[in-house]
Amino acid sequence: MNQHDTIGHTVDLDLVxxxxxxxxxxxxxxxxxxQFQAWLALDATHRQAYARMEGVWSGLGELHPTAVAQLARAVPARKKPASGLLRLATAALAVCVSGAGWLGWDHYQRQPIFHESFASARGELLDVHLPDGSVMKLDTATRVEVTLYRQRxxxxxxxxxxxxxxxxxSQKPFEVLTDTLRVTVVGTRFAVRNTHAGFGQAGEAVTVEDGRVRVATAGSASAVELTAGESVQANRAGALGTVDTRLAHGALLWREGRINFDGTPLAQAVAEFERYGDTRLVIKDPIVAAMRVNGSFDARLAADFGSALPLVLPVRLREQGGVTEIVAAGKPAK
Structure with a gap:
């Protein structure tokens, strides 16, 4: 039996x-x-063929729709069975045996064409240009892992x-994954925040500057679509809040190295500064921590922020042990 006959025999056996x-x-x-058991017992090659079929069948449900179409066209007309499932199964086998099976195709599609991790240091803003032409601006103390595939x-x-x-x-959707969110876009400008201090202590956020994005939480079929000027937050449990349609310019000032506060609790404001560097500012009084602060500040000048506080809030600064405590103005010195 020559090689061609061997391949043909294997294909016929796999079809059975x-x-x-x-x-x-x-x-x-x-x-x-x-009858099936008798067929299996008839020859070891029958058992091997059936084992191959079980392996193909177990992964058939994960096949990409494009591969399904390719496999459906791969079976010669004379060998197309009546059952749609059988047709797909035999197509998979026929292509597998010929060396271009869906397993190889699926493995090929799953392989990344680019994978890299990027990180910005504390106090650093980092621009990253990706091979697909997209650009990322990393805020302070940020870590990302980028993987580009052939289809996404x-x-x-x-x-x-x-x-x-x-x-x-449009052929390669762009997805951003955080602890609880999945953000899907095709082409747009948007910001995603996933921090556990400062503004992000309450959860994660997505802000759209241009275009349209789809935001969903992990394990949920529901999602919201955001357009330019809109934002949404998710709490730490992954529940999406209402869409905010009043995007303030200050929400994206961090790209210029500035922090914008709009009725922000003082403790949260100090924590946001801490993301960029040591402030040496501490708050022990919960009443002081809850005071609201407004204004735009240079993220690198925490000292200037601290010095300005007594001018806008009923507080004073008390130096002790190498740190500066922010205390209520009427609180007696120790």
Whole structure:
């Protein structure tokens, strides 16, 4: 038997195994089960063929729709069975045996064409240009993992804040994954925040400057769509809040190295400064911590922020032990 005959024999045997696999999925009578067992026992190659079929069948449900179409076209017309499932199974086998099976195709599609991790230091803003033409601006103390595939683009944001300018490509959706959120876009400018201090202590946030994005929480089929000027927050449990349609200019000032406060609790404001560097500012009094602060400040000048507080709030600064405590103005010195 030459090589061509061997390949043809293997394909025919696999088609028989495919037929048994589909029939067993539908349920066999006692007589049919006996026939199947007899077929298995007839030759070791029968058992091997059926084992191959089981392996293909177990992964068939994960096949990409494009591959399904390719496989459906791969079976010669004379070998197309009546059952749609059987046709797909035999197509998979026929292509597998010929060396271009869906397993290889699926593995090929799953392989990244680019993978890199990026991180900004505390107090640093970092611009990253991706091979697809997209640009990321990393805020202070931010970590991202970028993976580009042939059919999609993915960024994981375990910590920090990033402004994305996504290169439009309708064939390759761009996704950003945080602890609880999945943000999907094609081409737009938007920011995603996932921090546990400062503004982000209450949860994660997505802000859209241009275009449209889809925001969903992990494990949920529900999602919201944001357009330019809109934002949404999710609490630490992953529940999405209402869409805010009044995006203030100050929400994205961090790209210029500035922090904007708009009725922000003082403790949260100090924590936001701490993301950029040591402030040496401490608050022990919960009444002081809850005081609201407004204004735009240079993220690198925490000392100036502290010095300005007594001018805008009923507080004073008390130096002790190498730190500066912010206390109520009427509180006696110790």
């Amino acid at each position: 195994a495919a037929s048994w696999q589909v029939r067993r999925q539908d349920g066999l009578t006692a007589q049919e089960e006996a 683009r993915e960024v994981r944001l375990p910590e920090g804040q990033v402004m994305f300018s996504v290169r439009h490509d």
